Amino acid sequence: MFKSKTKLLQLIVTLSACAFLLIPTIMSVMAGLTANYFKGISSGLTLKWVFQVWELYADSIFLSLWLAIACLIVTLIVGLPAAYGLARHPGWLSRLLEEFISLPLAVPGLAIALALLQLYGSMKGFRASWAFILVGHVLYTLPFMVRSILAVLAAIDLKTLEEGAASLGASPWQRFRDIVVPNAMPGILAGALTVVTLSIGEFNITWMLHTPYLKTLPVGLADSYASMRLEVASAYTLVFFILIVPLLMAMQWASARAQRKTK
Amino acid sequence: MTLRVTNTAKTYPDGTKALLPTELSVAKGEIVSLLGPSGCGKTTLLRIIAGLETPDAGSEIWFGNDNVTSLPVERRKVGMVFQSYALFPNMSVRANVGYGLKMQKLPKDEIESRVTEVLELCQLQEFSGRAIDALSGGQRQRVALARAIAPRPRMLLLDEPLSALDAALREALRDELAMLLREFHITAIFVTHDQDEAMAIADRVAVMSHGHVVQSGTPEELYRNPNSPFVAGFVGNAMRLEGKVAGSTLHLDGGELALPRDGTGHNVFVRAEDVQIDTEGPLNGKVESVTFFGTHYRVGISGIMTDVLTSTYAGQNAPKVGERVEVSIKPEALMLLPEGAEI
Numbered sequence: 001m002f003k004s005k006t007k008l009l010q011l012i013v014t015l016s017a018c019a020f021l022l023i024p025t026i027m028s029v030m031a032g033l034t035a036n037y038f039k040g041i042s043s044g045l046t047l048k049w050v051f052q053v054w055e056l057y058a059d060s061i062f063l064s065l066w067l068a069i070a071c072l073i074v075t076l077i078v079g080l081p082a083a084y085g086l087a088r089h090p091g092w093l094s095r096l097l098e099e100f101i102s103l104p105l106a107v108p109g110l111a112i113a114l115a116l117l118q119l120y121g122s123m124k125g126f127r128a129s130w131a132f133i134l135v136g137h138v139l140y141t142l143p144f145m146v147r148s149i150l151a152v153l154a155a156i157d158l159k160t161l162e163e164g165a166a167s168l169g170a171s172p173w174q175r176f177r178d179i180v181v182p183n184a185m186p187g188i189l190a191g192a193l194t195v196v197t198l199s200i201g202e203f204n205i206t207w208m209l210h211t212p213y214l215k216t217l218p219v220g221l222a223d224s225y226a227s228m229r230l231e232v233a234s235a236y237t238l239v240f241f242i243l244i245v246p247l248l249m250a251m252q253w254a255s256a257r258a259q260r261k262t263k
Numbered sequence: 264m265t266l267r268v269t270n271t272a273k274t275y276p277d278g279t280k281a282l283l284p285t286e287l288s289v290a291k292g293e294i295v296s297l298l299g300p301s302g303c304g305k306t307t308l309l310r311i312i313a314g315l316e317t318p319d320a321g322s323e324i325w326f327g328n329d330n331v332t333s334l335p336v337e338r339r340k341v342g343m344v345f346q347s348y349a350l351f352p353n354m355s356v357r358a359n360v361g362y363g364l365k366m367q368k369l370p371k372d373e374i375e376s377r378v379t380e381v382l383e384l385c386q387l388q389e390f391s392g393r394a395i396d397a398l399s400g401g402q403r404q405r406v407a408l409a410r411a412i413a414p415r416p417r418m419l420l421l422d423e424p425l426s427a428l429d430a431a432l433r434e435a436l437r438d439e440l441a442m443l444l445r446e447f448h449i450t451a452i453f454v455t456h457d458q459d460e461a462m463a464i465a466d467r468v469a470v471m472s473h474g475h476v477v478q479s480g481t482p483e484e485l486y487r488n489p490n491s492p493f494v495a496g497f498v499g500n501a502m503r504l505e506g507k508v509a510g511s512t513l514h515l516d517g518g519e520l521a522l523p524r525d526g527t528g529h530n531v532f533v534r535a536e537d538v539q540i541d542t543e544g545p546l547n548g549k550v551e552s553v554t555f556f557g558t559h560y561r562v563g564i565s566g567i568m569t570d571v572l573t574s575t576y577a578g579q580n581a582p583k584v585g586e587r588v589e590v591s592i593k594p595e596a597l598m599l600l601p602e603g604a605e606i
């Protein structure tokens with residue numbers, strides 16, 4: 001009896017937590033699809049607002065996608081060798097470096113953005129280009145890439161594997177290509193999805209760094225809530241969901257896979 | 264190819280002198296075992312020969328007429344079998360074995376035919392498509408060996424190739440490994456801390472202790488004529504007979520023994536299998552323990568010297584604990600080693 005009561009309690013808590021999270025989401029999505037939110041659903045369902053969002057903010061959507069891809073490329077080029085170096089030379093210096101790379105996680109995005117503005121704000125061409133926002137995104141996402149790869153590399157005996165390849169005649173570059181990269185792949189994949197998801201969703205830094213001509217998806221969202229009809233802003237949220245939810249799910253899958261590898 | 268290692272030493276960055284200046288030569292086709300207790304520098308010496316560790320200045324390593332001291336491992340053309348096997352988890356058995364050939368940039372069909380040949384030799388045909396983590400320990404060991412010999416290296420180096428296996432499998436694979444190494448006709452050095460393994464596989468054994476090669480010779484030589492108490496003890500578990508040497512007689516608590524020659528200034532050692540329970544024997548002691556080993560008994564006898572003297576007894580009716588027994592040891596079975604030769 002007691003057992004089923006606690007079960008019941010558990011069920012109630014779980015359901016109410018779900019409702020707490022889901023109802024605003026559903027409300028928001030519904031608002032984006034109703035003809036007139038203040039009259040309610042009775043006013044009819046429409047895709048009008050979604051198309052309007054596309055007309056007004058297509059640039060933001062593409063900018064966000066390009067930024068995410070560019071951010072992924074940069075974090076891969078910097079992060080993979082960095083994680084490899086850290087994994088191959090464990091010691092206090094490596095730990096310190098790892099913490100240093102992870103610092104942007106602890107510092108508020110606002111502070112990072114202010115620092116970047118102070119440092120590069122006067123370089124007009126750079127300040128106004130999308131590369132400026134990219135720098136902010138790379139700073140913020142790099143630790144996720146490095147740590148994700150590092151976790152997978154730390155779980156395998158990389159040194160001995162590389163020695164094995166070397167004894168078979170493989171040069172350092174061939175060892176990196178044939179042994180390090182394939183074995184780090186689950187970590188690279190999980191890191192890549194995390195970086196893309198974070199970059200698309202990043203608001204704090206981007207909001208500080210953006211110019212009126214360079215709005216990313218989340219910045220555009222804030223803008224639409226501030227200056228558009230509620231239906232338009234809600235339709236924007238729907239568009240955002242459609243982009244980000246599949247990415248989130250892929251990220252879940254990839255990090256579960258990477259974790260299996262480290263066991 | 265012959266290997267010559269001269270004046271080779273290794274001091275690790277933290278100051279550990281893992282290997283003191285060492286000489287070693289291995290003839291073409293010879294199988295040499297580096298035998299010694301844990302931490303004596305066996306792996307260090309093997310890794311220096313492979314090129315995985317840089318020796319101290321003054322060291323020289325010659326492969327035939329090439330001085331390879333400053334050559335990195337990937338250009339030394341040695342085959343290496345690691346203790347943990349270090350098989351590539353991202354490749355199939357076939358790809359593992361073919362990797363060295365791929366690095367030599369051989370044509371595809373030649374790689375295929377040579378991999379097939381090596382897989383057959385190591386009886387791995389049926390596993391060729393498998394992933395590494397779908398193999399048993401013994402199979403992995405064979406893949407590691409196949410991968411190392413496929414590129415036809417100048418020399419094969421094996422670091423405790425059997426130690427990752429359980430005891431029963433180890434014994435079976437020991438003989439198989441000895442046979443395969445002979446079939447390859449390859450110069451090979453293998454590291455072990457198991458004297459039975461060294462004796463079973465090697466043509467010659469180099470016994471190491473504290474960063475030195477203390478004695479090197481055929482298994483028989485080491486067994487019959489050890490040059491130090493350490494070798495006598497490590498190879499075949501010789502015991503020291505604690506007594507007083509007077510001329511060619513050894514006085515023990517339990518009686519007197521004739522020595523093969525004048526033993527002044529020497530310690531006397533004997534192995535358990537040479538200690539015989541014999542009613543005519545000159546020594547007298549009391550049975551302390553009897554352990555049955557299937558093929559023989561191990562009998563511990565007290566009263567002959569301070570420590571218990573161990574004897575192997577192969578007969579049917581072993582003495583009982585508490586019985587008094589007579590013991591004889593043939594003079595030629597006694598090993599006289601100079602005092603103070605402790606290493």
Ligand SMILES: Nc1ncnc2c1ncn2[C@@H]1O[C@H](COP(=O)(O)OP(=O)(O)OP(=O)(O)O)[C@@H](O)[C@H]1O
Nearest residue numbers: 275277279281300301302303304305306307308456
């Ligand atoms: N990278 C290193 N840095 C410092 N000291 C080391 C290093 N590698 C080995 N040593 C030390 O060098 C000595 C010899 O080590 P080595 O690995 O050659 O021994 P071994 O004979 O192979 O022992 P085992 O049978 O346990 O494998 C040991 O005292 C060990 O602690």
Ligand SMILES: [Mg+2]
Nearest residue numbers: 305306307422
């Ligand atoms: Mg070792």
